[in-house]
Amino acid sequence: MTSIPLKAIAFALLRELALALLLLLGVSFVVFAILYAAPGDQFSVLLEGQLPSEEVRAGIRAAMGVAQTWYGQYFSWLLNVLNGNFGTSVRTGQPVAGVLLNASLNTLYLTLGSMFVTLAVAVPIALYSSVRGHLAVISWPLTMLGYLFSALPVFWLGYIAIYISIHGFNFFPLSSSSQTPGQHDWLYTLVPVLVLGLGSGTISEVIRNLREEMSRVMADDYIRTARAKGASVWRHAFKEGLLLPVTEIVASKIPFLLGGAVIVEQIFNWPGMGRMAWQAAQDRDFPVIMGIVLAAAAFVRLGSLIQRMIHIAVNPQGARD
Amino acid sequence: MQNVKTYSQTNIEVGQFSQLPLRQKYAIADLLYVAYGLLIVALVLVSYILGMFDLLPHDPQQIHMDMLLAPPASNGYLLGTDFMGRDILSRLIMGIQAYFLPGLLAISIALTGGVVLGILAGYCDRKTETMITYFTNLVDSFPRLVLILLVIAAFKPDIYYIMVVMGITGVPAVATAIANKIRYLAHKNFIEAAVALGLRTRVIIFKHILWYNCRALLIIQATLGMGEAILLETSLSYLGFGVQEPMPSWGNMVQSGANYFLQGNFWPSTAPALAILFTILGFNLLGDGLNNILEDRRGR
Amino acid sequence: MSAAMTQPLLKIDNLRTYFYARSKQSFVRAVDGVSLEVGQRETVGVVGESGSGKSITAMSVMGLIGAGPGVIGGSIHYASHRVKKNLLEGLENFIDIETENGRVMKVRKNESGWQHASERLMSDLRGKEIAMIFQNPRASLNPYITVGEQITEAVRLHTACKSAKEARERALYWLEQVKMDSPRLRFNAYPSAMSGGMCQRVMIAMALSSEPSLLIADEPTTGLDATIQSKIIELLEELKQDTGISTLLISHDIGVISRLSDRVAVMYGGAVVEYGSAQSVLDINAAIKHPYTAALLASVPSEQKIHEKANLQTIEGDVLDTINVPPGCRFHARCNQVTPEIREKCASHHPELIEVAPGHQMRCWRFVS
Secondary structure, eight states: OOOOOHHHHHHHHHHHHHHHHHHHHHHHHHHHHHHHHSTTTHHHHHHHHHSSSHHHHHHHHHHTTTOOSHHHHHHHHHHHHHTTOOOBOTTTOSBHHHHHHHHHHHHHHHHHHHHHHHHHHHHHHHHHHHHSGGGOTTHHHHHHHHHHHHHSOHHHHHHHHHHIIIIITOOOOSSOTTSOOOTTHHHHHHHHHHHHHHHSSOHHHHHHHHHHHHHHHHTSHHHHHHHHHTOOHHHHHHIIIIIHHHHHHHHHHHHHHHHHHHHHHHHHTOOSHHHHHHHHHHHTOHHHHHHHHHHHHHHHHHHHHHHHHHHHHHOTTTTTO | OOOEEEEEOOOSOOOOGGGSOHHHHSOHHHHHHHHHHHHHHHHHHHHHHHHHTTOOSSOTTOOOGGGTTOOSSBTTBTTOBOTTSOBHHHHHHHHHHHHHHHHHHHHHHHHHHHHHHHHHHHHSOHHHHHHHHHHHHHHHTSOHHHHHHHHHHHSOOOHHHHHHHHHHHHHHHHHHHHHHHHHHHHHTTHHHHHHHTTOOHHHIIIIIIIIIIIHHHHHHHHHHHHHHHHHHHHHHHHHTOSSOTTSOOHHHHHHHTHHHHHTTOOHHHHHHHHHHHHHHHHHHHHHHHHIIIIIIOTTO | OOTTSSOOSEEEEEEEEEEEETTTTEEEEEEEEEEEEEOTTOEEEEEOOTTSSHHHHHHHHHTOOOSSEEEEEEEEEEEOSSOEEETTTTGGGGEEEEEETTEEEEEEEEHHHHHHHHHHHHTTTBTTTEEEEOSSHHHHSOTTSOHHHHHHHHHHHHSSOOSHHHHHHHHHHHHHHTTOSSHHHHHTOOGGGSOHHHHHHHHHHHHHHTOOSEEEEESTTTTSOHHHHHHHHHHHHHHHHHHOOEEEEEESOHHHHHHHOSEEEEEETTEEEEEEEHHHHHOTTOSSOOHHHHHHHHHSOOHHHHHHTOOOOOOOSOOOOSSSOOSSOTTGGGOSOOOTTTHHHHHHOOOOOEEEETTEEEOOGGGOO
C-alpha cells in the first residue's frame, strides 16, 4: 500500500550496520588498551590462555619477539577474539567462550524480562498522565512513586523481595535456574526479573521521557488536524509519541540494565554474565571479565542497531538523514 | 470523575511575571523538590565535615557487645546499633566519606570533559562533530559497572581509579547536552548574531554560551551525576569492592546486614539502604526540580 | 444569495471564549461576544489582524479549544440537511460565571464533564459535516503517513466508501480535483516530499473528500509563496462553484477575503465590528463604514498610491491588549473618527452590533441614531 523508498532504506540500514561494527572495533581497542596498560603482564597470561597446547605456546613465546609492537599484538588478539577464542579463565582453566555463551543467554533473559517489567509499569503511567494532561490529580503520587523506585538501591530491593517470597510465599528464589526443571520453575525466575525491572532506576526517567514526548506530539499541528478530521488521535500520535521514544529509551537503557544485572545476579545467584563478572573481578580473572565486557558492549550495540532500524522503517525521512 | 477548575481574576494591577511571589510563579511540586534536594545536600555536606573531624556521637568502629541490635532511640544510640553493637548513626555519617570526595572527582571530570567536547562538537565543523559523536557513542557502549569491574580486575580496586572511570563515562551525557544547547542557539541565530556583533570567540563561548545559557544545565548535570556516583559507590562497596569492613560504607553496611535481614532483623541493612534512598532521591529531585524551574519555564 | 431566506448552515450567537494567563492572573478575552452566520452555499470571510480572535472563533466552532477556561458561553447552531443541533447544547451546565460590572471575573468549569459533553456533541460532526483546513499545511499533515493514506482515512471514516480500493479511487479523484500533478505518484508520497502549496492542496482534498457541508479555512494561504497563494485561491474559487460548499474563510489578508467571500465579517478585539455583503463592507468609498474597516482598507495601497510612492497608511496605536480590555468601544484608542458628541459614549460604553442597512450590521456609536 505504501511505497517506501526501498533503496534509501537499504542504504540507511547498511550505514547503521557499518557504524555499529566500527563502534565495536573501538570497543575492542579500548579493552585491549586496558589489557595492555594493566600491570603484571596480563597480555601474556591472556595469550597463553588462548593457545591450544604447551608446545604451541612455547613456540609462540619465542615468536613473540616478532610481534612486539602494540598494534601487532592488538591484531593477533583481535583475530583470536573474532575466532571466538577469548582465552581461558585464570580460575577454572576453562575456555571463556563456552561459559560466556550460556551465561549471556541467561543474562539476556533477565535483561529482556526486566525491560518488559519496566515498560509495563512506566508506559501506562506516562500515557495516562500525558493524555489526561493536568487533569489527573492521581498522576502526582505515581510520579513520586517512580522517583522513589529510581533512588532505591536495587540490592536492598532484592533482599526485600527474597524476604517476602520466603516468608510470604514459601518460595526460595535463589539459584533455581540450575535445578532440575519443575513445574513452577519459571516462577522462580520472576522474582529477579521483577527486582531488576523495578529497581534499576530507570522507571522515573522512562516515565518522564515518554510523557514529555507524548505531550509534545499531542500539541503538534498534525494532531490538531487529526482531531479536526474526526480521526483517531491515538493512531496518529502513536508512532512519534510512543513507538519511537520507547525504542529509543530502551536502547539507551540497556547498559544500565546490564549494570543492574550484575547486582541482581549476585543476590539471586543467577548464573549469568553479571555474576560471572563479579566473580572475575574478585579473582582478577582477566580473560573472563574481558570477554564479558566485549559481550556486553555487543549487546548494547545490537540494541542500538535494532532501534535505529525501527526508526528508519517507521520514519520515511529517517532514511534520508 | 469530577474535575472542576476555577479561574478567577482579581483586580490587582496586571504586572510583570517576575514580580509575582514565588508560589505563583512556579509549580509547587518543583519548589518542594528543590527544597528537599537542598536539604539533603546540606545534610551530606554537614555530615562530611563531621566525619572529617571525627565529631561523631559514638566511635563508628566501637563494638558494644552488650547492646547488640538495639532499636533506634535506645539509650543514646539515635539510630540504634547493628549486629556488632556499633552505633548506626555514626557509621552512616562516616559512610559519607566513602563517596563524597570521589563523587566530586567524578562529576568534575564529567563536567570538564563534557564541556570541552560539547563545545567542540557544537561549535566546530562537521568532521569534529562526527568524531566526537563517535567517541560519545563508544563510551556509551560500555555498561558502567561492568567496565569498572574490568578496571578493577586489571588494576586494583582503588576508589579513585573507579571514579576516574565514572567521570569519563559521564562525559557523553554532558557533552551531548551542551552540544544540543549550542545547536539550539545556533538555530535561533543567536551565535550568528553574536559573531556579527563582533564578539570574540572566547567571549562568546565562555560568557554567552556557557555562563548565560548552560549554567543551569551544568548544575543539573552535576546534581544528577552526584546521585549516580553515590549509587555506583554503594553498589561497588556492596559487591565487596571499595571500602572494606570494618570501615563503614553504606553499601557494605547493607551487605553485612543481609543475613540478619533475612532472619527478620531488618534494621542494620535497612538504615543504610534508606540513607541511600533518601540521599539519591534528594539529588535526583534537586536536578529535576531545577530543570523544570530553570530550563523549561514550566512555571509559566 | 440572501442567507435570511432559509435557515443558515451555521449560526454563531454571542460566542465567548476566554483563556487564562497564569502569569498575570487574569482572563484573556479572546472571543468576546461574536455573532455571525454562514448560509447555504455561501462563503463568509472573517478578516482582522492577529489577535482579533478570528482563528479562535473557528477553533471554538470545531470544539478544538484545549486551554482553559475555553468556550464559556453562547450558542452555535448548525443546520445541514443531515444534522441540526446546537454545538454548545447543555454545556452551560458545566460552567459557572461570576461577573462584576458586566465583566467576567470568575469562572468555575467542570473540565471533564464539559469535555465529555462536547465530545458527544461534536464527534459525529468533525470531518463529516464540518471540515477544517489550517495554515502551515506542511506541519499540519502527519509526516509518518503517506498523503494518499491520510485522504483515504478521511474517506473511510466519513463516507459510504469503506473498502480500501474504493477509498483509494475516491482519494485519487479528489487529488485530481485539487489539480495535483501526477496524482497517482503523489498518492504514495510523504508530506516531506512536497511543497507547501502541494500540501495545502492535499489538505483541501482531505477536507472535501469526506463531503462535508461546511468548510472552515483558517488562513489557508498564509505561509505560502505569493504565486502559490494565488493558485490556491483560484482552486478554492473553482471548488466553490463545483461543489457548492459553504465556507467560513478566515484571513488577515483582505485580498484573499475579497476574492472569495460573499459576505464579510470584520473582527477587532474579539468581537465582530462590521458584518455585511462583501460589496458593502469592502467598498472603500461607501458612506456607511466602520472606522476600523475604513482604516484597514486604506492601509492596502492602491495602484495609484504605489505609483505616487505615497507613504503607507497605518493604523495608529497598538494592538488591543485582550487582558486589560477597556470599558468602552475597543477600537476607541485608535479610532480617527471620533466626534465630540459621541466621545464620552465611545470611552465608556461598549456598542452593540446593530443593523444599519438591510443585511449590514455595524458596531459603532457613530451609526447609532
